Amino acid sequence: MNEVIKLGTGAIEIKSGYGLSVEGELKMLRVIKRLKEVSPIPIKATFLGAHTYPLEYREDHKGYIDLIINEMLPVIAKEKLADYIDVFCENGFFSPEETETICKAGMRQGLKAKIHANQLNFSGGVETGIKLNAVSVDHLETVNGDIINKLANSQTIGTLLPTAAFFFRMPFQPARQMIDAGCAIALASDYNPGSSPSGNMNLVVAMSCTGMKMLPEEAINAATLNGALCNGITK
Numbered sequence: 001m002n003e004v005i006k007l008g009t010g011a012i013e014i015k016s017g018y019g020l021s022v023e024g025e026l027k028m029l030r031v032i033k034r035l036k037e038v039s040p041i042p043i044k045a046t047f048l049g050a051h052t053y054p055l056e057y058r059e060d061h062k063g064y065i066d067l068i069i070n071e072m073l074p075v076i077a078k079e080k081l082a083d084y085i086d087v088f089c090e091n092g093f094f095s096p097e098e099t100e101t102i103c104k105a106g107m108r109q110g111l112k113a114k115i116h117a118n119q120l121n122f123s124g125g126v127e128t129g130i131k132l133n134a135v136s137v138d139h140l141e142t143v144n145g146d147i148i149n150k151l152a153n154s155q156t157i158g159t160l161l162p163t164a165a166f167f168f169r170m171p172f173q174p175a176r177q178m179i180d181a182g183c184a185i186a187l188a189s190d191y192n193p194g195s196s197p198s199g200n201m202n203l204v205v206a207m208s209c210t211g212m213k214m215l216p217e218e219a220i221n222a223a224t225l226n227g228a229l230c231n232g233i234t235k
Contacts, residue, residue, distance in 0.1 A: 001039060004191070004199040010224070011041050011233050013188075015086060017048030022071050025049045029081035044231045046114060047072070047082040050094050050102050065098060069105040077109035083232065084135065085111040089125030096124035103132050112232075118142045119164075130154040136186065136230045140173050141165050145181075148174070152182040157230050160222070161190035162207040163198050175212035186226040187219060 004012065014035070016028040025047070032045040049068045057064035076082050085106030089099040103113040113132050117125025119139035126147050129137035137151070138159040151158050160173045179185055187208055191199035201223055208219040228234040 001035065004189075004201075005041060007200045007202060009041065009199065009201055011043070011228060011231055012039075013044045013046055013084070013231050015046040015048040016082075017051030017086070017088075020049065020051065020054040022067065022075075025072055026075055026081070029076060030079070033079075033081055042231070042233050044084065044233075045082045046084040046086045047076055047106065047111065048086040048088070048116075050087040050099070052088065052093055061098065065102060068102060073105055073109050076111075082111055084114050086114045086116060086138075088116040089128060090116065090119060090123045091121045096128045099125065099128050100132065103128075103134070107132070114138060114230075118147070122147075126151060126158075129156050135232075138188070138190075139164065140178075141168075141170050143174065143178075145177075148178050148181045148183060151178070157184045157186050157226060159186040159188050159227075159230060160208070160212065161188055161196065161204075162211055163204055164190040164196040166207060166211070167196050167198075172207070172211040175208060175214050175218075179214070179218060184226060184229075185214075185218070185222045186230045187223040188227060188230075 014032045016025050019025040019028055036043045049072050053064050087094050087099040087102050113134040114136050115125050115129040115134050117137035119141050126137050134156050136157040136159045140158050165172050187204050189199050189204050190196040205219045205223050208214045
């Protein structure tokens with residue numbers, strides 16, 4: 001926390017999603033709640049229990065989704081452990097239909113929806129996010145003109161994560177095309193040990209200009225005002 005603050009982060013969203021069990025997910029969210037109490041910057045908590053399927057549920061998707069809906073979400077709501085619900089909508093992970101089911105369950109518990117969308121494939125995540133009026137659809141390494149136009153005509157923000165594309169050796173997200181089409185764009189680090197091991201927002205802004213053809217003003221706006229909007233910190 002102190003490290004990313006020194007690198008310029010003024011607010012942060014922390015996701016669960018690395019426990020994939022009732023005990024593991026709730027533990028992460030309780031830690032985030034404790035951090036909220038002592039942090040000098042605003043923290044938002046996102047429940048990402050639908051990050052992938054645990055080994056014991058690889059062939060029983062419904063069983064794990066039922067676990068999320070019936071055992072995790074009620075406790076999360078009761079203890080006020082999360083602000084948002086997120087789902088990794090991707091081929092081989094959670095389908096658009098499964099994503100919608102999980103997000104709607106979270107929304108019934110008072111959580112706002114965000115979706116990991118179109119990172120690796122045309123997964124249907126953007127369309128699902130728009131349908132649910134999600135706050136944001138995040139990643140967007142894999143989009144085309146039709147998807148961009150749909151996003152531009154929605155209230156959903158597209159969050160771009162250039163360092164994730166960089167560390168995955170994928171093409172950068174088409175920020176210039178998205179902005180020119182009228183999409184609202186936010187920038188984030190996607191700081192995590194697996195695919196983006198850097199929380200340096202200065203690097204994110206620099207990559208956005210050099211790799212995604214954003215103007216400095218656009219990149220700074222996306223990393224500050226629009227990022228704050230994604231986290232309900234400003235209106």
